[in-house]
Amino acid sequence: MRMPRMSETYDVTQIQQRWLPVWDELAPFRSGDPNDPRPKKYVLDMFPYPSGDLHMGHAEAYALGDVVARYWVQQGFNVMHPIGWDAFGLPAENAAIRNGIDPMKWTYENIEQQKASMRRYACSFDWDRVLNTCDPEFYHWNQWFFIQMFKRGLAYRKASNVNWCPECQTVLANEQVVAGACERCDTVVTKKKLTQWYLRITDYADRLLNDMQQLEGYWPEKVLAMQRNWIGRSTGAQVSFQIEDYPEAVTVYTTRPDTLYGATFFVVAADSPLAEALAAGTSAEEDLYRYAEEVKKASDIDRLSTERKKSGVFLQRYAINPVNGERLPVWASDYVLADYGTGAVMAVPAHDQRDLDFAQAFNLPVRVVVESGEDPAETGIATADDGPHVNSGPLDGLNKDDAIAAMIDILSQTGHGDASVNYRLRDWLISRQRYWGTPIPIVHCPDCGEVAVPEEELPVRLPSAEGLDLSPKGASPLGAATEWASVPCPQCGADAVRDPDTMDTFVDSSWYYLRYLDPHKTDGPFDPDLAREWMPVDQYVGGVTHAILHLLYSRFFTKVAYDMGLVDFTEPFTRLLNQGMVVMDGSAMSKSRGNLVKLTDELAEHGVDAIRLAMVFAGPPEDDVDWADVSPAGAKKFLARAWRLAGDVASQPGVDFTTGDLPLRKATHRALHDTQVAVESYRFNVAIAKAMELVNATRKAVDSGCGPTDPAVREAVEATAIIISLITPYTAEDMWARLGHQPPVARAGWPQVDPQLLVADSVTCVIQVAGKVRERIEVSPDVTAEDLQDHVLHMPEVISALDGAAIGRVIVRPPKLVNIVPA
RNA sequence: GCGGGUGUGGCGGAAUUGGCAGACGCGCAGGAUUUAGGAUCCUGUGUCCUAUGGACGUGAGGGUUCAAGUCCCUCCACCCGCACCA
DSSP: OOOOOGGGSOOHHHHHHHHHHHHHHHOTTOOOOTTOOSOEEEEEEOOOOOOSSOOHHHHHHHHHHHHHHHHHHHTTOEEEOOOEEOOOSHHHHHHHHHHOOOHHHHHHHHHHHHHHHHHHTTOOOOGGGOEETTSHHHHHHHHHHHHHHHHTTOEEEEEEEEEEETTTTEEEOGGGEETTEETTTOOBOEEEEEEEEEEOGGGGHHHHHHGGGGTBTTBOHHHHHHHHHHHOOEEEEEEEEEETTOSSOEEEEESOGGGGGGOOEEEEETTSHHHHHHHTTSTTHHHHHHHHHHHHHSOHHHHHOTTOOOOOEEEEEEEEOTTTOOEEEEEEETTSOTTSTTSEEEEOGGGOHHHHHHHHHHTOOOOOOBOOSOOHHHHSOOOOSOOOBOSOGGGTTOOHHHHHHHHHHHHHHHTSEEEEEEOSOOOEEOEESOSSSOBOOEEEETTTEEEEOOGGGOOOOOOOSTTOOOSOOSSOGGGGOHHHHEEEOTTTOOEEEEOOOEEOTHHHHTTHHHHTTSTTOSSSSSOHHHHHHHOSBSEEEEEGGGTTHHHHHHHHHHHHHHHTTSOSOSOSBSOEEEEOOEEETTEEOOTTTTOOOOHHHHHHHHOHHHHHHHHHHTSOTTSOEEGGGOOHHHHHHHHHHHHHHHHHOOSOTTOOGGGSOHHHHHHHHHHHHHHHHHHHTTOHHHHHHHHHHHHHHHHHHHHHSSOTTSHHHHHHHHHHHHHHTTTOHHHHHHHHHHTTOOSOGGGSOOOOOOGGGGSOSOEEEEEEETTEEEEEEEEOTTOOHHHHHHHHHTOHHHHHHHTTOOEEEEEEETTTEEEEEEO
């Protein structure tokens, strides 16, 4: 037993203090040298909101991204691994309202704090590329993109019923409404009629859908499914209906034009202008008004309740079925959505559950047009399956697909309709009535209307928050900044006003990955040449919370940039890794639940490396990690073991490894190979297990094998330091120094794996009789099938296991298996 | 309802093309060393039995195969996403 000396103690705090300043000096992860000959890779972590100290979720996500980034650096790549801050948004503003602090001051202080905490966490970020979205030098280009889109007709203003959060006093995009509640504050969202800015993402619906082919196999299937679902492409037909005593025809969208003969009534969205127009002048006018008011008040939560009975108002109008001239009563109801399709439907209760529910609530007729042997009027269950059509004139006898095609033919020939495609995706509402965001660079002129601020006048800077009332009132505080808001019209010079709204912060994150290329560029959002060199992002790492919003918007922006000729690719993120959440006892950590584990405390107790290691080792990166299953103490134990080995090495740096102990050399090269394979397939937990095996093997070799002077021991420990440098940079660096090397270990380079050392000396061959393992023998890895079979059949154990039975078949799979099947 | 996924020891999890199920770790038990141990090292640890051997064993049931955690069919449970989208 050696007596522990001071230098033999693994002192986490000391190691951290020793190396952080050294790394600052060496900056091993700088990626901006134009003469760097290394091939390029772009590893991107989703940037954080500056919320102060890092928390557990950050710790996991950034540890995972760091493994990938550091791995490619060791493999000789020039890796761009940037970080920045998603710095606009409500929390800064809310803090300002609560505590009277300037949102800008609050934000920059938080950024500084978080940056320091991140540096200590030792992520391999290129600190030269830091960006903050709230810097004018960044949001300048938000405004530039907006203007390009405005000029292309992709940014426009329209009045509509929008999602309104009464708590935040601002509008929300559809994507920000979760189960009828505000994503941020959980308040029930209501509707409000407002004029707002939109980006025409629906123009890109098909491309957003089709380009997913490029991502298949590289993005999680789940994310692709969610996006597909969100885009919600459906095919069907538009059918135009005349309305009795009404001047205009009303068009409906249906995916089942084949059931047109089964239509027994007609429904328009209660909150649509169409319903109002149809009811005008009829005795239903009052009823509709009252009903529509009720509908507007009802929250989406109530509307979505499945228990809810269908409601509606008969509008005292009749629509004429274009194929058979039947009169269909026109109803208004909230089960038809104003902003999907045309806001009106033909109701076929026999074959649509919602229509059937409505028919039964109001005693409307049900007519079967697709045979199924069931009567929906009796069962209460609409049938949507394929079957022969009946009661359908020329469609009788046809199956569903043929009937759909036939009906579309009939409609287009008679001019009553045509094939049509619809999307669930809506245009992206980007204006917000809040202060802390990118001002929308538009001037409203009484004569010229909406005029883009000339590009040379950008950025339109946010006015100082001083003197502004930031508390939410439903109108942007910028409107009150009169001096800021009053400007001459850029076109005619007349007195005009700036648009008072700011942009959704998702605009910032839709292109920030391009800004990292050259974050301080003043004459453009990014350098197209650099984009050609670095983009698209090779590996994107972030939470599944952004599976729809952020990723869809980024994909949209990329396609717009492609159309503008700014980039030569159509998808921004080649590979996507969604890390799981860190939970505690099965549920999300939160202060209110009382199960919050403070990262700062854990780091203080166990050190950065142990936390990173424990977290990455806990399971596959995409799975949730339960802190209860994470063992920082175990991780620290391993690190100390590995670290102590560095002190045991008793050979000089540069010693010739090839003369070293062969079994240990093989273990080393096996470990290098296996970790390489594991890391490249995201199995970081497995990579750590392989490193642990190597440490165990080395310990054994030192204590009871070849001994500490053997060159193989040095080779093994150096390999260990390099492998664990991906996960635990402090310990790895200290080991590297103890081994007599210069920092940084991060740039040591991955040792060349010798394929000859991957061949085992002998392989355990399993001998089965009737499929059951009876014996194991050690054989040479290149044993021939003949020799192996011959040997095995003569083994006494085999003969006795056969128990006199004749041999039927012998399956030989050298060198791993022989299976003897009795006749 | 639709879509995506998961199911392996006390726990987290391993397992190229079908070929030794349970790597690695946590926990637990025993031992060594120690003034001490929340340090270090060693050993053991799927279940059951008639125990130097054997049987069983990857959510359940069936199938293909010499051989199935892995492939096919049926079912169950759980998690996530979407959900009046015509």
